[in-house]
Amino acid sequence: MLLRVRNLVLKEFILLFRDWLMTAFILTLPVLQLVLLARATGSRMAGRGVAVLDFSHSRASRQLVAALDVRRELNVCCYPVTLMDSHRLLERGEATLVVLIPAEFTVDIDAVARTPSVQLIVDASNRVPASNALASAREAIADFAADLAAERGLAIRPPVELRTTVRFNPTFNVKFFTVPAQVGFIVYQVTLVVASIGLARERELGTLEQLMVMPLSRVELVVGKAIPALLIGAVDFLLMLSVAVFGFHIPIRGSLWLLLALTLLFIVAQIGYGVLISGIARTQQQAILFVFVLAMVDMTFSGYLVEVEQLPVVLRAIAQVVPFHHYLTIIRGVMLKGVGMDALWSHAAAMLLIGLFVGTVAVRNLSHSLD
Amino acid sequence: MSIRRLIAVAHKEFRHIVRDARTFFLVTIAPAFLLVTLSYVFSFDVGRVDMAIRDMDGTPLSREFVASLTADGDFAVVAYVQGDAEIDRLFARDVADLVLVIPYGFADAVGAGTSAEVQCIVDGADAITASQAVGLLQGRVDAFGASLHARGTGGAARGFDVVSRAWYNETLESLVSMVPGMMAIILCMPALALALALTREKETGSFENLIVAPVRGTEYLVGKLLAYAISGTGSAILAWLVATLWFRVPFRGGFLAFLLLTADYLVASMGLSSVIANFVSNQQSAMFLILMVFFVPSFFISGLIIPVADEPIARAIACILPATHFITICRGVFLKGLGPVALWKSACILLCVGFAAQIISLGLFEKKLR
Numbered sequence: 001m002l003l004r005v006r007n008l009v010l011k012e013f014i015l016l017f018r019d020w021l022m023t024a025f026i027l028t029l030p031v032l033q034l035v036l037l038a039r040a041t042g043s044r045m046a047g048r049g050v051a052v053l054d055f056s057h058s059r060a061s062r063q064l065v066a067a068l069d070v071r072r073e074l075n076v077c078c079y080p081v082t083l084m085d086s087h088r089l090l091e092r093g094e095a096t097l098v099v100l101i102p103a104e105f106t107v108d109i110d111a112v113a114r115t116p117s118v119q120l121i122v123d124a125s126n127r128v129p130a131s132n133a134l135a136s137a138r139e140a141i142a143d144f145a146a147d148l149a150a151e152r153g154l155a156i157r158p159p160v161e162l163r164t165t166v167r168f169n170p171t172f173n174v175k176f177f178t179v180p181a182q183v184g185f186i187v188y189q190v191t192l193v194v195a196s197i198g199l200a201r202e203r204e205l206g207t208l209e210q211l212m213v214m215p216l217s218r219v220e221l222v223v224g225k226a227i228p229a230l231l232i233g234a235v236d237f238l239l240m241l242s243v244a245v246f247g248f249h250i251p252i253r254g255s256l257w258l259l260l261a262l263t264l265l266f267i268v269a270q271i272g273y274g275v276l277i278s279g280i281a282r283t284q285q286q287a288i289l290f291v292f293v294l295a296m297v298d299m300t301f302s303g304y305l306v307e308v309e310q311l312p313v314v315l316r317a318i319a320q321v322v323p324f325h326h327y328l329t330i331i332r333g334v335m336l337k338g339v340g341m342d343a344l345w346s347h348a349a350a351m352l353l354i355g356l357f358v359g360t361v362a363v364r365n366l367s368h369s370l371d
Numbered sequence: 372m373s374i375r376r377l378i379a380v381a382h383k384e385f386r387h388i389v390r391d392a393r394t395f396f397l398v399t400i401a402p403a404f405l406l407v408t409l410s411y412v413f414s415f416d417v418g419r420v421d422m423a424i425r426d427m428d429g430t431p432l433s434r435e436f437v438a439s440l441t442a443d444g445d446f447a448v449v450a451y452v453q454g455d456a457e458i459d460r461l462f463a464r465d466v467a468d469l470v471l472v473i474p475y476g477f478a479d480a481v482g483a484g485t486s487a488e489v490q491c492i493v494d495g496a497d498a499i500t501a502s503q504a505v506g507l508l509q510g511r512v513d514a515f516g517a518s519l520h521a522r523g524t525g526g527a528a529r530g531f532d533v534v535s536r537a538w539y540n541e542t543l544e545s546l547v548s549m550v551p552g553m554m555a556i557i558l559c560m561p562a563l564a565l566a567l568a569l570t571r572e573k574e575t576g577s578f579e580n581l582i583v584a585p586v587r588g589t590e591y592l593v594g595k596l597l598a599y600a601i602s603g604t605g606s607a608i609l610a611w612l613v614a615t616l617w618f619r620v621p622f623r624g625g626f627l628a629f630l631l632l633t634a635d636y637l638v639a640s641m642g643l644s645s646v647i648a649n650f651v652s653n654q655q656s657a658m659f660l661i662l663m664v665f666f667v668p669s670f671f672i673s674g675l676i677i678p679v680a681d682e683p684i685a686r687a688i689a690c691i692l693p694a695t696h697f698i699t700i701c702r703g704v705f706l707k708g709l710g711p712v713a714l715w716k717s718a719c720i721l722l723c724v725g726f727a728a729q730i731i732s733l734g735l736f737e738k739k740l741r
Contacts, residue, residue: 040685117532124540169495289397
């Protein structure tokens with residue numbers, strides 16, 4: 001049996017390396033993509049454009065504008081004259097936030113009985129930057145008000161002060177979150193693509209029938225197809241892990257061996273899905289489009305974009321059968337939090353069960369697929 | 372170029388799409404299906420912060436403090452912890468986003484008029500969520516402090532009255548901003564299908580039949596493009612119906628403008644995918660290239676979730692990616708009610724990218740055996 005599987009694996013590798021372009025893609029593109037995405041998501045976000053509609057034209061209003069402009073997230077870019085102008089700026093996306101300072105601003109500051117007011121209008125068509133800009137502006141205005149009070153000797157310490165300690169990532173470095181997730185996602189894509197195409201290509205080119213009449217059992221066929229995908233995924237993972245560690249200085253605080261072992265488990269579970277797709281699809285085009293759909297669904301349920309804990313019970317249950325969801329918890333746990341098997345065993349067990357189940361279905365499904 | 376031959380090629384390609392139920396589903400219905408799954412998940416993204424409490428004070432005031440933080444549901448208390456070891460375990464298992472520690476003597480310090488200190492320990496592994504959670508908590512703590520002042524200690528520093536309004540998406544809902552953005556991602560599928568259709572002919576050998584057939588290269592390429600552009604527009608309409616009828620995302624622009632700009636996007640994205648298809652000879656490589664250079668960047672650096680980064684390379688790539696512009700267009704048409712005139716910049720870039728890519732792919736295309 002070993003010999004037969006070995007021959008099949010050899011054949012797969014010859015096929016793969018004969019197409020040198022494909023080999024180059026598989027080895028270089030994931031690394032390039034990781035570098036690009038890490039730089040894109042980890043670098044400082046450009047400050048959101050702020051338009052100031054200043055009806056007050058006073059020293060205080062200019063100080064307020066300066067207080068907004070020094071914030072990293074905000075970038076005062078234009079001074080429209082009318083409300084219509086500022087409307088147009090929001091419409092065209094040239095400004096995300098409009099700060100409206102009313103004419104009676106200074107009067108309100110000087111009068112003890114009155115509260116100065118500032119109006120903020122935000123372009124909420126993209127929610128995340130909108131709420132960030134809003135929060136940042138509110139904070140800047142509150143600080144400005146506190147400074148102003150301090151200047152007039154009104155300062156008192158707040159009754160409750162908050163002191164923050166950030167664990168695992170003291171500088172709030174976004175790369176710490178995105179780079180491990182991207183490593184996981186790219187390994188996910190590569191293994192799924194390689195595994196899902198294998199059988200579909202044989203079927204489309206008519207060579208599956210030849211394989212079927214060969215003295216190969218179904219299990220051997222699936223294993224032979226899975227091994228190249230496993231090796232490619234593992235090599236890509238090692239390449240990207242070294243880029244993450246040496247290029248982007250992401251720490252590995254837990255055990256490297258544990259990470260490698262669980263990554264292999266993840267790749268195996270993922271290959272199970274790949275082979276299943278490969279068995280269902282009639283042509284490579286179908287296999288690829290299936291992969292595309294699966295990749296998007298998996299990404300949504302992975303906890304990368306939306307926290308899984310926020311979902312209702314039914315959707316949280318779906319997330320449990322997505323290996324990528326478990327793997328994301330694992331890679332983040334091992335790399336950033338340095339946790340061991342005692343915290344991760346449930347995720348590892350879940351991946352093992354998924355892999356076994358899907359793999360069995362894939363092998364069983366193969367017999368029905370040649371008709 | 373003969374229209375009759377063009378239509379013949381397009382017709383053949385249509386047969387390919389319709390013949391097999393699976394391909395038909397994947398090309399026309401899958402985009403709408405994806406929109407439903409993806410957006411449904413985003414509709415639950417309310418930005419709730421899961422908080423664990425370590426209340427060492429245990430006084431009525433400390434309980435009142437916790438209650439004031441959780442009153443409107445932005446913060447949910449998931450656990451009460453006793454010791455530091457438990458905090459580690461909570462973070463290791465991802466149970467809580469942050470832990471609030473109320474020290475001994477909290478109520479006494481507040482009563483005495485001195486400043487009481489509470490500590491917040493946040494899980495920085497997810498930096499974006501963590502910084503948002505801390506910002507939100509700071510606001511709540513300040514509000515609690517202000518309410519204490521109002522109750523009698525007096526002498527409160529007067530803050531400013533900040534009134535804010537969110538335009539185009541009044542309640543700052545994720546769903547409203549994600550659904551139009553997602554349109555760009557799911558409508559990558561026709562482009563992917565086109566690249567596969569082009570490479571399939573080479574791989575299965577049917578391309579040799581086409582070489583001897585009386586069809587010009589241009590007719591062949593445009594014919595394929597036509598078939599997938601039409602089915603792509605069909606799936607765009609389906610996705611539009613899902614967005615407006617199912618998710619009730621406001622649609623403030625014109626439907627015709629939407630269709631026109633969608634066609635613009637399809638031409639641009641298909642142009643790029645046919646250039647890619649030119650360089651590779653099998654479907655696996657085509658798929659791999661499209662996933663890596665097209666789809667994943669569209670998701671992460673086009674401004675769908677986080678704005679385009681302040682990084683020259685990322686900016687340049689974002690500018691070439693059709694998805695960046697189509698996301699702007701979709702949000703403009705859906706939420707801001709803009710038409711092609713106001714969106715001319717994005718529309719023109721798409722048109723330029725589309726035409727340039729089509730010309731390059733026609734120039735590279737050789738109707739002969741290698």
